[in-house]
Amino acid sequence: MKLSKDQIATLKKLISFKGYPEIDVQYEILDHVACKVEELLEENPSLNLEDAFRKVHASFGIFGFSGLEESYKKAIEKRMWTNYRQEIKNLLTSYRLLFPILLGLLIYQTSILFEDPEAWVLLLAGFVMTGSAIFIITYWKKYQYLKNYASFMGSTQIFQALNMGILASLYSYQFVYKSSEEGSFLFFSIFKIMIIVVLVGFAISSFILPRLLRQSISETEKLKKLYESVEG
Numbered sequence: 001m002k003l004s005k006d007q008i009a010t011l012k013k014l015i016s017f018k019g020y021p022e023i024d025v026q027y028e029i030l031d032h033v034a035c036k037v038e039e040l041l042e043e044n045p046s047l048n049l050e051d052a053f054r055k056v057h058a059s060f061g062i063f064g065f066s067g068l069e070e071s072y073k074k075a076i077e078k079r080m081w082t083n084y085r086q087e088i089k090n091l092l093t094s095y096r097l098l099f100p101i102l103l104g105l106l107i108y109q110t111s112i113l114f115e116d117p118e119a120w121v122l123l124l125a126g127f128v129m130t131g132s133a134i135f136i137i138t139y140w141k142k143y144q145y146l147k148n149y150a151s152f153m154g155s156t157q158i159f160q161a162l163n164m165g166i167l168a169s170l171y172s173y174q175f176v177y178k179s180s181e182e183g184s185f186l187f188f189s190i191f192k193i194m195i196i197v198v199l200v201g202f203a204i205s206s207f208i209l210p211r212l213l214r215q216s217i218s219e220t221e222k223l224k225k226l227y228e229s230v231e232g
Helices: 005-017 023-043 049-059 066-092 095-114 119-139 150-177 185-205 209-231
Strands: none
Touching: 005 023, 005 049, 023 049, 023 066, 023 150, 023 209, 066 095, 066 150, 066 209, 095 119, 095 185, 119 150, 119 185, 119 209, 150 185, 150 209
16 A cells, blocks of 8 residues: 555654654655555554554664664765765865965965964964854854754764864964973873864865865755655
8 A cells, every 4th residue: 555645744753753853864764664554554454553653663673763863874974974085085186275275375474474483373273263163153053944954963063073173273372382391291292293283184174164064955955855845
């Protein structure tokens, strides 16, 4: 038998009640559930939809649909990192590589102008903090209407990662620019190198993250239109 739109909508609500609020996760689970529910209803026409759903849910074991959810979200995370590596490759093999190079030259020349060989650290930290603030303000609130999609929320790891860049920027003043190297020289040297690597990494990533997030937004909006057409 073929499930009606009302029955599919009911299954979607039942999946939501099980603790899966993201719309794309619901449909991912629904793809696996609907066929099994159809089979049960065909075998026993007197069985109602809710009971058939409970039987299907029980067949997935004590963790229910969590395995399907985890698999779907891992696929999203894998896709994001694949896209990130691709964007890095695109940056290194295109004219856009000039942007981080010019940024480095500008920071270096400014340090010479200030006659302070360590000034580049503060300038780089300032660039990372300013870029992070603009990025968050530009994208976070504007695309909150996609927060019910795991496809978009998976990309919010980008915003979480920005915290590391901001912290590195704050630490750079004390541990790199004004470092007194008290205590273990080896420890401070390693810590300084880590901060510098993080700062440089985030400075380069600032030319990639907007493109990466736009990809995620585009993919999520395609899913949104698809599911809206199904529900319509």
